[in-house]
Amino acid sequence: MNVSQTMKTEEDLTCLHIKLHHPQQNCKGLYRLLPLGNKSEHAAEDPLRLGRDAQACTFALDDGRVSRKQLAIQAYRVPKSPDMLFSIQNLSQRGQLSVNGSSLGYLEKLDLPDKALIRFDKYEMLIICELGEAKESFAVEFEVLAVPPSRETCPCVPSMTPVMDTGSCVMNSFPGELRVLGPLENDETIMCRS
Template structure:
């Protein structure tokens, strides 16, 4: 069967895959407003906004701890590259956004590489870009990860500080010198002092 000569060939669109992880995602309630596992076409001139505001954002998270407008992904082109590129902008005045470990202040932007780890609150987003030819639009698809993507990407996670003031950044090996207060048992101190007095 021959195709008509007037039929235009469909251009391959740039594809953004956004995979999310949150430690309390088991209930699935956090992602109930997202079109998970479905591709969505988005015009390149419009920023793709993510936050909790269903009216002000392109996609929303059902989480009161997320800012009304948390972040925006903006497509752009440069004279040096035929590829559609993306930047991420922090839209939250209170919440911090990090891109591959670099923190963005309010309204600050960072260029997204082909693979990036974006974090805000307890959320981790692994964003991958596949280049296409179309200039006017791109596709985005959300997915859910079972494990934190920071393990795969290699960006160090935040290590909680114990009550002793030490951390576990030495892979479980105790540090040679303590940098915090040391608690001692008063009876040992008393016994040590009484030995010197007798």
């Protein structure tokens, strides 16, 4: 067998696309330690750790407000399934971590869906899993977003679809007696009248 037949190609690897946003990312070098725009291969049996400590973590954020070890992402498989799945764990003793609106306390773990909005401190991370065939490793690709991913997606309330040109909001799954008052912004509370 020659070398080209035994080597994996990038297309064979499951890839975690991690898209980051922080309100002060333009004036600080928060992401200078991350391999932005480059895919890096990671062994499936090792947890992928993110935090401020570059020695203890796989990837580091240059931010004193982030915990030394903030979170861990672990790959796993279930019997009779070729897919690589992932779980996320909060490693921070001092801060909450939320996954699609569900809070995780210290050492609590949750399965990651194919698309997840992660929040900690003032960071928002959109993680999108693109399935591949390789079983012993996966790829990670970091990208910085100009706007928070929560403005583009509403994973916690899937029935809410913002209409960009008017600012109104269509809410299909709420009872008919609930009505939205005025334009709705992403950071405003939904006001209803019964």
